[in-house]
Amino acid sequence: MIRSQKFWIAVCAVIFAVSVIACVIILTRPHGSKVIIKQDGRVVMTLDLDRESDRTVEFVYEGRKNVLEIKNGGVRMLSADCPDHVCVHTGWLRSGIPIVCLPNKLTVEFADSEEDAVAR
Amino acid sequence: MNIKRMTVLALLTSLALIIFVVELQMPPIAPIPGMKIGFANIVTVYAVYKFNARECALLLLSRILLGCLLAGNMISLIYSLSGGALCLAGMLLLHKVIDKKHMWVCSILGAVLHNIGQTVAALALMQTAAVLSYFPFLTAVGCVAGLFTGICAQLVVDRIDLSD
Amino acid sequence: MFERGSEMKKLLCIFAAAITFLFTGCASEPAKRSFFAMDTYITVTAYGDNAENAVKDSEQLVLSLEKLWSVTYPESEISKINTANGKAVKVSEKTAEIISFSKNMNAYTGGSLDISVYPLVKEWGFTGDSFHVPAQEKISELLSRVDAQSISVNENTVTLKKDMMIDLGAVAKGYACDLLAEQLKNSGVKSAIIDLGGNIRTVGKKTDGSLWKVGLRSPESDDLFGTLTLGEGAVATSGGYERYFEADGKRYCHIIDPETGCPAESGLLSVSVISPEGKLSDALSTALFVCGADKARELWKKLGGFDYIAVTDKHEVLVTSGAADVFELDVSCSDWKVTVVV
Numbered sequence: 001m002i003r004s005q006k007f008w009i010a011v012c013a014v015i016f017a018v019s020v021i022a023c024v025i026i027l028t029r030p031h032g033s034k035v036i037i038k039q040d041g042r043v044v045m046t047l048d049l050d051r052e053s054d055r056t057v058e059f060v061y062e063g064r065k066n067v068l069e070i071k072n073g074g075v076r077m078l079s080a081d082c083p084d085h086v087c088v089h090t091g092w093l094r095s096g097i098p099i100v101c102l103p104n105k106l107t108v109e110f111a112d113s114e115e116d117a118v119a120r
Numbered sequence: 121m122n123i124k125r126m127t128v129l130a131l132l133t134s135l136a137l138i139i140f141v142v143e144l145q146m147p148p149i150a151p152i153p154g155m156k157i158g159f160a161n162i163v164t165v166y167a168v169y170k171f172n173a174r175e176c177a178l179l180l181l182s183r184i185l186l187g188c189l190l191a192g193n194m195i196s197l198i199y200s201l202s203g204g205a206l207c208l209a210g211m212l213l214l215h216k217v218i219d220k221k222h223m224w225v226c227s228i229l230g231a232v233l234h235n236i237g238q239t240v241a242a243l244a245l246m247q248t249a250a251v252l253s254y255f256p257f258l259t260a261v262g263c264v265a266g267l268f269t270g271i272c273a274q275l276v277v278d279r280i281d282l283s284d
Numbered sequence: 285m286f287e288r289g290s291e292m293k294k295l296l297c298i299f300a301a302a303i304t305f306l307f308t309g310c311a312s313e314p315a316k317r318s319f320f321a322m323d324t325y326i327t328v329t330a331y332g333d334n335a336e337n338a339v340k341d342s343e344q345l346v347l348s349l350e351k352l353w354s355v356t357y358p359e360s361e362i363s364k365i366n367t368a369n370g371k372a373v374k375v376s377e378k379t380a381e382i383i384s385f386s387k388n389m390n391a392y393t394g395g396s397l398d399i400s401v402y403p404l405v406k407e408w409g410f411t412g413d414s415f416h417v418p419a420q421e422k423i424s425e426l427l428s429r430v431d432a433q434s435i436s437v438n439e440n441t442v443t444l445k446k447d448m449m450i451d452l453g454a455v456a457k458g459y460a461c462d463l464l465a466e467q468l469k470n471s472g473v474k475s476a477i478i479d480l481g482g483n484i485r486t487v488g489k490k491t492d493g494s495l496w497k498v499g500l501r502s503p504e505s506d507d508l509f510g511t512l513t514l515g516e517g518a519v520a521t522s523g524g525y526e527r528y529f530e531a532d533g534k535r536y537c538h539i540i541d542p543e544t545g546c547p548a549e550s551g552l553l554s555v556s557v558i559s560p561e562g563k564l565s566d567a568l569s570t571a572l573f574v575c576g577a578d579k580a581r582e583l584w585k586k587l588g589g590f591d592y593i594a595v596t597d598k599h600e601v602l603v604t605s606g607a608a609d610v611f612e613l614d615v616s617c618s619d620w621k622v623t624v625v626v
Contacts, residue, residue, distance in 0.1 A: 116477050
């Protein structure tokens with residue numbers, strides 16, 4: 001293994017720089033309005049935020065509840081039966097940053113990689 | 121292992137445990153699951169430079185198990201174990217080439233490995249690639265946190281000598 | 285602790301670079317505006333420096349077009365034409381253009397597109413909610429009022445024969461897309477995508493030079509049956525799956541065949557047309573849906589300048605050769621047969 005201290009310092013610097021750039025790229029990517037909600041690895045619901053009216057949706061997993069709020073074309077976790085409530089603190093769904101409730105295996109994310117529009 | 125060493129390890133375990141539990145009471149620093157400073161790692165990094173591999177593993181494993189018990193959160197056990205194991209393994213290897221003056225470097229790399237371990241566990245459990253998008257954020261903050269905890273451990277390592 | 289100078293400097297440089305990056309990233313966020321107009325939902329997404337203002341103007345433009353063309357708004361130019369009782373009506377340039385265009389399309393498509401079918405649309409109940417199957421005599425009587433070629437467009441005056449009524453539903457959205465695209469370009473926007481109730485119009489390519497991905501809604505489910513990858517152009521879809529009613533086990537859709545006076549039954553579930561212009565795509569998608577697969581192929585060979593993707597009621601996807609490269613079937617429909625039309 002390489003013994004030079006400078007080498008390992010450089011490795012740290014590179015990792016840090018790359019991760020910061022990746023963060024910036026993720027945060028500035030535009031997104032569509034299709035939202036995919038998965039629980040336990042399976043898609044349980046998709047939303048088209050452009051067409052949704054304000055409402056709440058509940059998901060139950062092993063007796064624990066997550067309540068998703070759809071309001072003004074946005075979506076966020078209103079409440080959750082989980083220890084840390086990180087999902088609630090994530091706030092409104094933003095491009096590239098999914099709302100994830102790890103204990104309840106629930107994810108809410110924009111379908112970024114798909115179409116820019118749908119002809120219908 | 122003699123009694124003195126075992127006692128010292130037990131002391132360090134308690135110390136790490138207390139720091140861990142106190143940190144749990146703090147509000148999350150960002151809305152990303154698994155993101156924290158990891159102050160308890162100060163003890164881990166210190167141990168890597170003062171004790172042998174088996175002792176470090178014992179220390180970390182005990183702290184993680186007791187910590188999850190005390191926190192009442194068994195789900196986080198898997199994440200803590202996978203992150204902690206990868207982090208410790210990496211740091212134990214790296215401390216052979218990274219000297220005491222640069223412990224903070226070892227700590228940063230340990231933090232990054234911890235995040236990798238956690239993310240892999242999350243991928244396996246959640247079965248969705250959504251968790252990958254958290255990784256850059258975890259890593260960026262992890263580098264800064266690792267730097268901080270590494271510096272703390274470094275400041276302490278020469279001033280306090282609990283090993284034989 | 286830190287070796288003097290170099291490592292510290294290196295770290296600080298990375299920090300500085302990272303912060304700079306954070307600020308430069310702000311420019312690539314698109315300006316997006318969604319609103320209800322023309323009896324549908326519209327989203328305009330534009331990229332670039334003047335994008336925010338440009339999309340605000342977009343909303344204004346569509347609302348103004350609605351005031352001109354809405355057949356349900358009594359003060360609109362179309363309403364005035366429909367109630368003029370045979371007299372000439374002075375209209376704005378845009379209205380004269382779109383009616384003239386519709387008249388030409390009527391000729392090109394051999395009558396499959398006819399904006400004067402409105403009395404029949406009303407009779408079947410698609411303008412309100414009172415759907416019913418009219419008696420054959422009524423249909424025949426109303427059919428005598430359907431004759432796009434008799435619409436007279438002279439400079440900026442439009443004259444309909446007595447008892448005739450027109451409705452721009454088959455072309456208005458596509459036309460609006462073109463006007464929106466023109467306005468966006470005049471505002472300096474080089475990359476944009478307009479979704480006007482399902483009529484898609486793109487401006488330029490995406491900001492990174494890549495092509496737009498436009499999904500095609502399946503006539504059978506809420507999902508997509510395929511995706512198109514294209515640069516600047518327009519996509520419009522006509523189908524019987526969005527507005528229809530059922531009576532005695534039979535489904536009647538809102539697209540009336542100008543020849544029979546009844547909802548189109550050509551064996552197609554949906555037709556999507558790709559062309560450089562929204563008005564062309566919109567008009568042709570309706571016409572091709574009415575005339576069916578065989579006539580659609582004839583028209584395609586005769587007219588050129590567009591491509592289409594049609595889904596038959598046997599789940600066969602007919603793709604014209606010009607669209608074969610840009611169309612991709614969705615995995616959920618992998619059992620559908622794709623045939624390239626040459």
